[in-house]
Amino acid sequence: MSETRWIHWIDGDAEHTARWHSETGMPAPRQVVPADDRVNASTAHRLTCEGTALLWQGDYHQARQLLGALGRRIDRKAPPVPSETSSANAAFHLQRRASGHRARVLGRLLVPLGADHALALRRAPDVRAACEEAYGPPRPTPSVVSLRELLGVLGAHQWRTKGLDVSAIGARIHPHYGVFSPTRGEYVDLVARAPLPHPASHGGPAFDLGTGTGVLAAVLAHRGVSRVVATDNNPRAVACALANMSRLGLTRQVEIAGGGALFPPGRAALVVCNPPWLPAKPNSALEQGVYDPKGTMLHAFLTGLADHLLPGGEGWLIMSDLAEHLGLRAPGELRAAITAAGLRVADRIGTRPDHLRASDPTDPLHAARAAEVTSLWRLTPERPER
Template sequence: MSAPDLHWTDPAGTATHARWHSESGAPAPGRTAPADDRMRADTAYRLACEGTALVWHGDYQGARQLLKALGRRLDRLKPKPGTTPAETFHRHRQARGHRARILGMLLVVLEGDHALALRRAPDVRAACTAAYGPPTGARTAVSLRELLGVIGAHEWRRKGVPIDALGGDRIHPHYGVFSPVRGEYVDLVAQAPLPAAEGVAFDLGTGTGVLAAVLARRGADRVVATDSSPRALACARDNVARLGLTDRVEVVDSGDLYPRGRAALVVCNPPWLPGRPTSAVEQGVYDPGGAMLRAFLTGLAGHLEPGGEGWLILSDLAEHLGLRTRRELLDAIGAAGLRVVDRLDAKPVHPRASDPSDPLHTARAAEVTSLWRLAPGG
C-alpha cells in the first residue's frame, strides 16, 4: 500500500504536497498547515494538540527551537503515580506516547534527493539514505523529531560504540537497531565460564552482532548469529566484517529464532520488557507477550549438544515494574525441561538508574541484569 500524500498551501500561497513517511508507523495527519518563524509556540502547541500537523518553511534552527518549546509545555503534564508499579509504568508509557504524538506534528519536507531545503539546514542526505534507503525522487514529509533521531543514529553509526569486552573495538549500530550502550550485559557474556562442550555457538536475535563478536573473540570455533530484522542483519554483517570475523561468524535470517542444528552454547538476549513496541528501536526493548523469551526457552533443549548450555541475558526490571514475577520466569524455565546451572548478576550503571527525577526511579535503582546458565534436566 503506497503512502498517502499530504497537501497544504505554503506561506507564499502556493498549493503543494509531499508523500507521508513515518518509521514508527504513525498514521498520516488528517490536517496540515504551514508554519514558519513567525508562528508562536503557544499557537503551534494548540494546533498540534488539535491534530493539525505543521509543515515547516522557516529556518531549520527555528524549527528545532519550536520543537524544544513544545517539549517544555509537554513536560508540565507529568502523569500522576499509579497505585502499583505496573500502573505507574503504564501511565508513564501513555504520557510518552502522547508526547511523541504532539512532537511528531512538526513536519519538514525532504526533497527528492533527501536534501532538506531550509535555511541553515545541515546536509542530511547520507543520514536519510542510511535510514530510509536510496532516494526515490519524490518529496517526503517526515516529523522533525524523527529526522533528528535519524541524524543522531547516523552519528552513532559513523563513530561507533567502544566495547570493553572487545578490547575497545567499536560496534557501529545502524538506524533502528538497538545500540549496545549498556555494557553490563556484554560484560556478563565476556566473563561467564564457557560450557564443557565444544563446538558451534548460536547468538539468537543478534542485533548489532556484539555478542556474536564477543563469543568469537572468546574462542568459539564458529558462531551462527540470527535475526529476523533486515536492518539488524545488515548491521551485524557490517560489524562482523569491520572486526575481521567473517570467517568465524555467520549471520543468517531466521524467522523461527533458532537456526538448524545444535550448538554447544546458545546465547539469547531477548527484549527485557513484555509489551508492544511503538517504534523500530523499541523492538529491542519490548517483547510482546514475552514471545521471544518463551521461544528461546522452549526450543533450547532440542538445540543443545550434550554438555551444552543456554545463556539467557535478562534484566529483572520487568519484575520491579510488576510486569512479570520471578516465579513466572522460573516456572517457564522448568516447563521447558531446563535447570539453572548458575546465575551471574550485574548492576546497571546507566544514568537513569541514579536519577531520582525519573518516574520509574525506584524500579531502575533496584534493577539487576543477570546471565542465567541453563541446561536440560529440569
C-alpha cells in the same frame, strides 16, 4: 515502506502533495498547515495537540528551538509523578501513556525532504547521507518527515560513524539506525566473563539469537569460540551485524543469518539469547528491541532450546528483572517458564546496572530501576542427552 502514503496541504491558493514517510509507523496526518518562524510556541502547541501537523518552511535552527519549546510545554502539562504509595506498575503505565502522547504531539512538526533526501530549509545541515542510511536510496518524489524522527536519524548517523567502544572485544561496534544499540554494557560484560561450557571451548559452535549489532557474537568469537551463527529477523540488524563482522575481521568466524527463524538449523554447544526485557506493547517499531508484548521471543527461546543443544551444551539467557519490579511479570514466573520448558538453572550470574537513570531520583520509575539486576541464566536440559 510497503505502502506509499501521501499528505496534502494548501499554501495560499495552491494545493500541494508529498509522500509521507515515518519509520516509527506514525500515521499520515490528516490536517497539515504550513508554518514558519512567525509561529510561536503557544500556537504551535495548541495546533499540534488538536491534531494539526505543521509543515515547517522557515529556518532549520528555529524549527529545532520550537520543537524544544513544545517538549517543555508538554512536560509541564503532563500528569504529576505518582507518589511513593503508588505502585510501580501504575507509574510505568502512566509514563508510557505520557511518552506516547509526547511522541505523537512532537511528531506533528514536519519538515520537507527533496527527492535526493536534501532538507529544504534555511541553514539546514546536509542530511542526505544520514537519510539514505535510514530510509534507503533516494526516490523519484519529495517526501515529508517528522523533525523529531529526522533528528533521531541524524543522531543514529553519528553513532554509526563514530561507533561505540566495547571493552570486552577491545574494539568499537557501529550501530545502525533502527538496531538496538549496546549502550548498557553490563549484559555484554556478563557474556564476556561467564564460563564457557566445555563443548564450546573445545571447538563446538555457538548460536546468537536476535544478534542486533552482532556485539555478543563478536564477544564469543573474541573468547575463542570457533564458529558462531547469529540470527535476526530484522533486515537492518542483519546488515548492521554483517558490517560489524567485516569491520572486526570476523566474517570467517561469525555467520549472520536473516529470515524468520529464531534458531538456525542444527545444534550448538552454546546458545545465547538477549530478548526484549519488558513484556509490554511498544509505542513504535523502533521500540521492539525493548518491548515484547507477550514475551514471545523469550518463550520461543526457552521452548526450543533443548532441541538445539549438543550434549553438554548450555543456553545463556540474558534478562533484567526490571519487569518484576514494575509488576509486568510475576515473581517466580520466569523460573516457572524455565522449568515448564524442561530446563534447569545450572547457575545465575547477576550484576547491577550502571546507567544514569538507575541513580536518578527524579525518574518516576527510580525505585524499580535502582533495584534492577541483570542476570545471565546458564540453562541446561533437565534430562541431558547421552
